[in-house]
Amino acid sequence: MTLVYDSDSGVLNVREAFLPDTKPIKLINGETLAGTAPRVRQQLHEAAKHRTKPEIIKILTIISSVVSVLADTHRLGITHNNINSFTILVTKNGKGKLSGWHLASRFEREEATRNSGQSLIKDNLAPLQYIAPECTGRMNRSVDYRADFYSLGVTLYEICVGFLPFRSTDPLELIHQHIAQQPIPPHEINLTIPVVLSTVIMKLLMKNAEDRYQTASGLKADLDSICKRLTKNEPLDTTKVGELDDTSQFIVPEKLYGRGADVGKLEHAYEKVTKNGGCSVVMVSGTSGIGKSRLVNELQRKVVENKGYFTTSKFDQYKRGFSFFTLVQTLQDLVRQALSESATSLHKWRVDTSKAFEESKDAGVLMDVIPEIKILLGEGYNFEPIVILGPSERENRFKSVFIKLLAVFARRGLVVFLDDLQWCSGSEVNLINTIIREAARSGSGDTGAMQKILLIGAYREGVVCPDHPVSGMLDFFRSATAFDFLNEGPGQRSNILTREETKVEVIDITLGPLDQDSVGKMIGDTLHRIPHVLNIEGSAAGPDMQTLTELVFLRTGGNAFFVTQLLKSLHRDGHIIFDFEAKKWRFSLSGVDAEGLPPTIVDLLVQQMRALDDETRSELIVASFLGGIRIGLDMLAWACGKELEETADGLWGALEVGWEVYGPVAISGANPIIGRADTADFL
Ligand SMILES: Nc1ncnc2c1ncn2[C@@H]1O[C@H](COP(=O)(O)OP(=O)(O)OP(=O)(O)O)[C@@H](O)[C@H]1O
Numbered sequence: 001m002t003l004v005y006d007s008d009s010g011v012l013n014v015r016e017a018f019l020p021d022t023k024p025i026k027l028i029n030g031e032t033l034a035g036t037a038p039r040v041r042q043q044l045h046e047a048a049k050h051r052t053k054p055e056i057i058k059i060l061t062i063i064s065s066v067v068s069v070l071a072d073t074h075r076l077g078i079t080h081n082n083i084n085s086f087t088i089l090v091t092k093n094g095k096g097k098l099s100g101w102h103l104a105s106r107f108e109r110e111e112a113t114r115n116s117g118q119s120l121i122k123d124n125l126a127p128l129q130y131i132a133p134e135c136t137g138r139m140n141r142s143v144d145y146r147a148d149f150y151s152l153g154v155t156l157y158e159i160c161v162g163f164l165p166f167r168s169t170d171p172l173e174l175i176h177q178h179i180a181q182q183p184i185p186p187h188e189i190n191l192t193i194p195v196v197l198s199t200v201i202m203k204l205l206m207k208n209a210e211d212r213y214q215t216a217s218g219l220k221a222d223l224d225s226i227c228k229r230l231t232k233n234e235p236l237d238t239t240k241v242g243e244l245d246d247t248s249q250f251i252v253p254e255k256l257y258g259r260g261a262d263v264g265k266l267e268h269a270y271e272k273v274t275k276n277g278g279c280s281v282v283m284v285s286g287t288s289g290i291g292k293s294r295l296v297n298e299l300q301r302k303v304v305e306n307k308g309y310f311t312t313s314k315f316d317q318y319k320r321g322f323s324f325f326t327l328v329q330t331l332q333d334l335v336r337q338a339l340s341e342s343a344t345s346l347h348k349w350r351v352d353t354s355k356a357f358e359e360s361k362d363a364g365v366l367m368d369v370i371p372e373i374k375i376l377l378g379e380g381y382n383f384e385p386i387v388i389l390g391p392s393e394r395e396n397r398f399k400s401v402f403i404k405l406l407a408v409f410a411r412r413g414l415v416v417f418l419d420d421l422q423w424c425s426g427s428e429v430n431l432i433n434t435i436i437r438e439a440a441r442s443g444s445g446d447t448g449a450m451q452k453i454l455l456i457g458a459y460r461e462g463v464v465c466p467d468h469p470v471s472g473m474l475d476f477f478r479s480a481t482a483f484d485f486l487n488e489g490p491g492q493r494s495n496i497l498t499r500e501e502t503k504v505e506v507i508d509i510t511l512g513p514l515d516q517d518s519v520g521k522m523i524g525d526t527l528h529r530i531p532h533v534l535n536i537e538g539s540a541a542g543p544d545m546q547t548l549t550e551l552v553f554l555r556t557g558g559n560a561f562f563v564t565q566l567l568k569s570l571h572r573d574g575h576i577i578f579d580f581e582a583k584k585w586r587f588s589l590s591g592v593d594a595e596g597l598p599p600t601i602v603d604l605l606v607q608q609m610r611a612l613d614d615e616t617r618s619e620l621i622v623a624s625f626l627g628g629i630r631i632g633l634d635m636l637a638w639a640c641g642k643e644l645e646e647t648a649d650g651l652w653g654a655l656e657v658g659w660e661v662y663g664p665v666a667i668s669g670a671n672p673i674i675g676r677a678d679t680a681d682f683l
């Protein structure tokens with residue numbers, strides 16, 4: 001297997017080989033290829049490439065050899081990240097080869113963060129038409145090898161049908177389609193595609209990685225079986241898709257368990273605020289690791305589906321240098337989202353933003369902290385010089401400029417998620433307070449100026465005590481009346497609106513531990529078993545799922561983070577193993593000393609930390625001293641006094657025990673980042 005492929009002259013990619021004369025499909029008035037409008041369907045039928053049986057066999061042979069390569073690389077923990085019709089090449093003897101390895105990464109799971117999501121065009125070098133929904137950074141899901149299957153699904157769709165399942169010149173629209181729209185099954189557009197092949201493609205294109213193929217070998221088995229049957233002229237309808245897709249990868253699913261009612265509350269609050277305008281506040285509290293951040297981020301998908309805006313930022317215990325740092329990050333994130341949209345919508349943003357600063361002409365105040373504002377306002381925008389002011393006037397001016405820009409986004413419907421509010425300072429609370437008041441005030445004004453903000457905060461229970469600035473602010477809003485904040489000065493009584501018209505609704509969500517049922521489902525999904533089936537076939541002598549569930553639940557108390565960590569640790573220590581002969585996960589708890597299991601998440605993490613070798617441990621210790629949520633490899637190497645490569649080598653030890661190190665591409669020496677986030681907080 002060669003990881004780097006220098007393309008021979010004369011070698012075609014699959015696009016050149018199978019789609020030499022593709023004509024663009026004309027879409028009008030916001031029609032999409034996934035749409036069901038009869039005019040679009042008609043066009044699609046006409047544009048579809050009729051495939052003969054020998055052509056389909058050829059395509060399947062090429063894809064099957066590419067899947068063999070993926071089987072090897074996935075086993076080595078390498079994800080290709082760049083599968084598309086340009087990187088799959090056709091050799092002279094009709095086999096497939098995979099090029100484009102420069103984006104490959106060697107991680108169990110990478111987190112596609114909002115940061116990579118919003119500046120998608122810049123950071124995501126793979127063509128947007130082929131990237132999996134979770135790679136957009138807007139799915140609340142991390143990225144693993146199964147993203148390759150989605151990209152392969154898009155490619156296979158394209159070469160079988162004749163065009164891509166999702167196509168738009170607007171990047172945001174494309175992201176929306178990947179996340180929210182179902183592609184039309186290939187056999188419905190192109191009658192020459194066998195239904196079973198269409199089913200394989202649709203399985204590859206599932207939005208959730210858990211619903212796609214789980215192994216390249218399972219996929220290859222299906223492709224080869226279809227190919228064989230076609231060659232032998234055997235009927236295809238008996239082929240069962242996914243039958244041999246064994247599930248030998250140990251993956252704790254990234255589904256959200258046991259939080260249906262809480263997601264419902266968030267969605268309801270979002271729908272209400274987008275419909276009625278103004279501002280609503282949702283406060284999510286709970287102990288560390290209980291799932292606050294995970295829950296709120298789940299709303300992102302709904303917001304993307306609605307084509308709304310979602311921005312998030314975390315307050316940091318140690319980052320107190322610039323007092324509005326976290327809030328500025330949320331605004332910067334929004335500006336970057338606007339910049340990644342199509343030229344037409346960027347133009348609209350530009351007009352709205354210029355209008356917001358038309359009178360005050362103070363947009364330049366934001367230049368130092370959000371340099372992108374210059375691009376947003378455009379080349380020709382004339383920034384007025386900034387007047388030097390005293391500290392408190394400067395702070396007030398900054399707040400007013402901040403509010404003006406935020407309002408531009410809020411008029412289109414906005415969710416602002418402020419995580420770890422317990423680390424928020426008094427002056428930041430003040431600014432949040434003003435954001436809420438302004439949005440509430442605008443909600444009662446004319447509709448053109450109306451803001452729609454859902455402000456969600458998450459904080460650790462017990463850390464936000466009654467005298468914390470956040471408590472004061474919430475108490476104020478819980479008891480505030482329209483009079484309180486609309487009538488701040490004398491003589492404004494005529495503008496008073498009723499309390500009902502302007503009240504800021506504060507909704508509290510207190511997260512408790514997951515119940516045993518949810519923990520059981522989580523374990524069942526990880527091991528591909530039904531949670532409460534006793535004495536599973538073939539493991540009569542071993543403990544059953546119920547025992548495992550009870551053990552994990554008892555030990556973790558239903559803390560989601562502890563559950564995932566404990567399961568991973570049982571797998572690493574060989575108590576949960578995959579039986580390749582029976583193609584089933586088995587667990588043997590006979591060797592587990594239940595009493596010896598770490599009683600708390602802290603003990604588990606300390607145990608993991610102790611198991612690391614000295615070099616890895618010392619790098620992690622230096623990283624924890626550096627502080628900050630994310631630390632770049634170059635910074636860590638500098639702090640450790642080591643070369644980049646040497647530092648990266650040291651980090652593999654942490655990766656092997658499941659510590660989070662985020663991409664991109666460590667093996668090429670680029671810039672991996674250590675996530676201090678969850679785990680370090682416990683230590
Ligand atoms: N309902 C759930 N179902 C499955 N996994 C979950 C659930 N809630 C949380 N998790 C997982 O548990 C881990 C911790 O969750 P999360 O980071 O949201 O906790 P948190 O409450 O925000 O903690 P902290 O206060 O430390 O920020 C994450 O890996 C997350 O994916």
Ligand SMILES: [Mg+2]
Pocket residue numbers: 292293294419420458
């Ligand atoms: Mg959190």
